[in-house]
Amino acid sequence: MSKGTGLTTQQRWVLALTSLGSMVVALDSLVVATALTTIQEQLGASLADLEWTVNAYNLTFAVLMLSAAAAGDRWGRRRVFAGGFALFTLASAACALATSVDWLIAARAVQGVGAAVVMPLAMGLLGATFPPERRGWATGVFSSLTGLAVLSGPVVGGAITQGLDWHWVFWINVPVGLVLVPLTLKQIPESHGGNRRLDLVGAGLAAVALLGVVWALIRGPEVGWSTTEVLGSLVIGLIVGVAFVGWERRAPAPMLPLSLFKVRSFVAVNLAGLLLAAALIGTLFFLSQFVQVVLHDGPFAAGLRLLPWTATLFVIAPIAGRLVDRVGERPLVVLGLAAQGLGLLAVAALSANGLTYGELLAPMVIAGAGVSVAMTAAQSGAVAAVPGESVGVGSGVYGMTRQVGSVAGIAIAAAAFAWYGGYASPHEFERGFTAAMVIVGALSLAGAVAGAGLSPRAADRPSAMAMDRA
Incomplete structure (x- = not known):
């Protein structure tokens, strides 16, 4: 073991490889954003085509995470993690070779399948390798790299597109x-989550239910929330969701043990994670545009302008991981999301009267520091809230709720933006931006309230779980 960090060689490999896999997958969720204009010109894509270039990835990512986590528990987390990243790599090559927008969208959907496997299994492998007293620190390193990849996606995509070609946005994954x-196959030990049969019926019902809800969230801003397509998709998703719960209650080997939802901390951390992701991605979606439309920066320069926000993840998340081991997740989730909410509401208040970049700096740092703390603590809480044999399922549920939250955050913020503003002029954009920032700020504060439902300290969680199960 290393005297400096107290890590075994095996733990170093697990942390490095799972963080790298998670970072690449997270980066690809937004790295394509600044390449869309070039893709539109070269492939003749319509606005709807460009939207689905992004949404196809997020959709399959969201609806398959739970099934992927269950598959990893059954067949081996290391084996399934490696297979998922292999699929992600092949799909990345297919994206880079695309000669039509339909081809690109289809390849992006397959990329999302691979991403849905990688993310929950990365957290599952991490949770299975590190003991509880070191798990918070490891999650902090993992979170800092993953979060930094998410928030640096636009600037990385802009730099690659401008310096090389949009195809290299995907080639770099290969x-x-x-x-x-x-x-991964050589250095990471295999782990399982219990020798259970794969619940194919449950997996299918969960995928259809999530597909219906996520489809409605994605399509609502584009075609209207009251349309037959959106309402029908939402109703189907909810009905199938009820059927999924009914099936899981009587299934001999349920994919999602409903007993997990008797644990208060598990419910609280998933709700907090959903609201955290909704606020974070909704903010990123509009803040990157604000810098370009109102402050008149190009895509690459806009990404650089966001560095005071993104850099906080790299600096603060590891510190937050160590604090989790000392004080537990609840105070950090609550304080972190409250800080993010106050920072975003400050941005909204300032933007209502005209906002310069200098005025944006302090609220960005406050919001970034808050989300860095909350993200680390919430990810640690998602793993700590479940017994060891259910780490894969627990992390899959948490990852799924975050992806659904990302889609929901953009949809809700976009609805507020469209109601109060638009793209006709910088002034009109600024009005819509102010409304969107109020929404994401409110979502953050709601997440802080949800986080109060976590157990006070990480050390209390096993006894709390035992009481809940008794």
Whole structure:
């Protein structure tokens, strides 16, 4: 063991490889954003085509995470993680080779399937490798890299598109996959979540239910919330969701043990994670545009302007991980989301009267520091709230709720933006931006309230779970 960090060689490999896989997957959720204009010109894509270039990835990512986590518990987390990243790598090559927008959208959907496997299994492998007293620190490192990848996506995509070509946004994943997959099979120990049969009926019902809800959230801003398509999709999703719960109650080997939802901390951390993701991605979606439309920066310069916000993740998340081990998740989730909410509401208040970049700096740092603390604590709480044999399922549920929250955050913020503003002029955009920032700020504060439902300290969680199960 290393005297400096107290990590075994095996723990170092697990932390490095799971963080790398998560970072690449997270980066691809937004790295394509600044390449969309070039893709539109070269492939003749319509506005709807460009939207689905982003949404196809998020959709399959969201609806398959739970099933992927269950598959990892059944067949081995290491094996399934490696297979998922191999699929992600092949799909990335297919994206880079796309000669039509339909081809690109289809490849992006397959990329999302691979991402849905990688993310929950990365957290599951991390939770299975590190003991509770070191798990918070490891999650902090994991979170800092994953969060930094998410928030740096636009600037990385802009730099690659401007310096090379939009195809390289996807080609860069290929050499990573060629290295990561064999190293994973060689260096990471196998772990399972219990020798249960795969619940194929439950997996199918969960996928259809989530597809219906997520489809409605994605399509609502585009075609209208009261349309037959959106309302019908939402109703189908909810009905199938009820059927899923009914099936899981009587299934001999349920994919999602409903007993997990008897644990207050598990419910609280998932609700807090959903609201955190909704606020975070909703903010990123509009803040990056604000810098370009109102402050008149280009895509690459806009990404650089966001660095005071994104850099806080890299600096603060590891510190937050150590604090989790000392004080537990609840105070950090509550204080972090409250700080993010206050920072975003400050942005809204300032933007209502005209906002310069200098005025934006302090609220950005406050919001970034808050989400860095809350993200680390919430991810640790998602793993700590469940017994060891259910780490994969627990992390899959948490990852799924975050993805659904991301879609919901953009949809809700976009609805507020469209109601009060638009793209006709910088002034009109600023009005809509103010409304969107009020919404994401309110979502953050709601997440802080949800986080209060976590157990006071990480050390209390096993006894709390035992009481809940008794």
